[in-house]
Amino acid sequence: xxxxxxxxxVKVMMSAIVIISFLQGCANGTGGYLSAEESQxxxxxxxxxxxxxxxxxxxxxxxxxxxxxxxxxxxxxVPARWAANTRIVDMPVLDxxxxxxxxxxxxxxxxxxxxxxxxxxxxxxxxxxxEYDDSACEISVSQNADTIWIRTEASGxxxxxxxxxxxxxxxxxxxxxxxxxxxVPTNNISQxxxxxxxxxxSERSVLFTDGSYGxxxxxxxKITDISYISGDMExxxxxxxxxxxxxxxxxxxxxxxxxxxxxxxSAGDMxxxxxxxxxxxxxxxxxxxxxxxxxxxxxxxxxxxxxLAASGKEVEKTEDRGCYIIYINASDTSSGSGLQKxxxxxYIYLKRDRDGWYLDGLxxxxxxxxxxxx
Numbered sequence: 608x609x610x611x612x613x614x615x616x617v618k619v620m621m622s623a624i625v626i627i628s629f630l631q632g633c634a635n636g637t638g639g640y641l642s643a644e645e646s647q648x649x650x651x652x653x654x655x656x657x658x659x660x661x662x663x664x665x666x667x668x669x670x671x672x673x674x675x676x677x678x679x680x681x682x683x684x685v686p687a688r689w690a691a692n693t694r695i696v697d698m699p700v701l702d703x704x705x706x707x708x709x710x711x712x713x714x715x716x717x718x719x720x721x722x723x724x725x726x727x728x729x730x731x732x733x734x735x736x737x738e739y740d741d742s743a744c745e746i747s748v749s750q751n752a753d754t755i756w757i758r759t760e761a762s763g764x765x766x767x768x769x770x771x772x773x774x775x776x777x778x779x780x781x782x783x784x785x786x787x788x789x790x791v792p793t794n795n796i797s798q799x800x801x802x803x804x805x806x807x808x809s810e811r812s813v814l815f816t817d818g819s820y821g822x823x824x825x826x827x828x829k830i831t832d833i834s835y836i837s838g839d840m841e842x843x844x845x846x847x848x849x850x851x852x853x854x855x856x857x858x859x860x861x862x863x864x865x866x867x868x869x870x871x872x873s874a875g876d877m878x879x880x881x882x883x884x885x886x887x888x889x890x891x892x893x894x895x896x897x898x899x900x901x902x903x904x905x906x907x908x909x910x911x912x913x914x915l916a917a918s919g920k921e922v923e924k925t926e927d928r929g930c931y932i933i934y935i936n937a938s939d940t941s942s943g944s945g946l947q948k949x950x951x952x953x954y955i956y957l958k959r960d961r962d963g964w965y966l967d968g969l970x971x972x973x974x975x976x977x978x979x980x981x
Contacts, residue, residue: 687716871963
């Protein structure tokens, strides 16, 4: 296979895998298992009717979504927007690859990457189609990648994207469409043929006619460490200089809600999720876990420049209450959140309601009073 422009760099780090495996219940579907304990760092429904004119989200220059109408020529295709510090939630999905380009998607968009030029040549914002959960979004690609079909679980609609015309249209089904399907499960590839462990890779890989494989890999948990590897060649897909947005202070809501849903399953899961948010410097994540704590951007900015490491243990737990002691080592002071440089001893209070476990307040300086347990 002639792969042209390339960068050879096999670099794998653990934090992205902690996030991915943690959210997938410790099994990522690629044959690898990783629990939080095994690592130190563990919408709108756009129901478009083909005969009706509907509104759809559009991201303006300020990063805000506004309504963009459907035109007579079709539905407007909105390019994806991402920042150099956009975090990965789930393992990105490889949808197509050949000698010239690849197609992949994640919650932050669908991307067509040109292997010859080393650039993203096209993209789609899937959230404008009402789809936030990339794992619930089914992507099919034509044999030459000129046409892409997107079926969203949120609306149940099937969209056809013509890459040449850059137009979206709603169609009925994929009857008579010839789809690219040269995939194999990554965990079926022998270790000798993979340059990285399968749990660092996309669930499926592309098998080429010469017997070689192409697969996606992840690095440190940010979008800039997503790579495509084939043989001994590697392409870094999202260079920081090509980002569409300035660095984020706060991640997309989808990032936080996925962790909140995982933590809601048990008191232990919620405690581990709290530790992970602290380790990532995500004050906004703690606010999301509490559900009712006011988010303060100045504290988020403080946490982003700190190195934080959290660990702890259960103090007491009942059927619907829990208290954990948590030790947070901070590289510097965060006056807004009451953290001092060095080790901080704090307490986390947890409660459970019909939706599951959640954080009661943020970081406390003492054990809860007796009446809190009632």
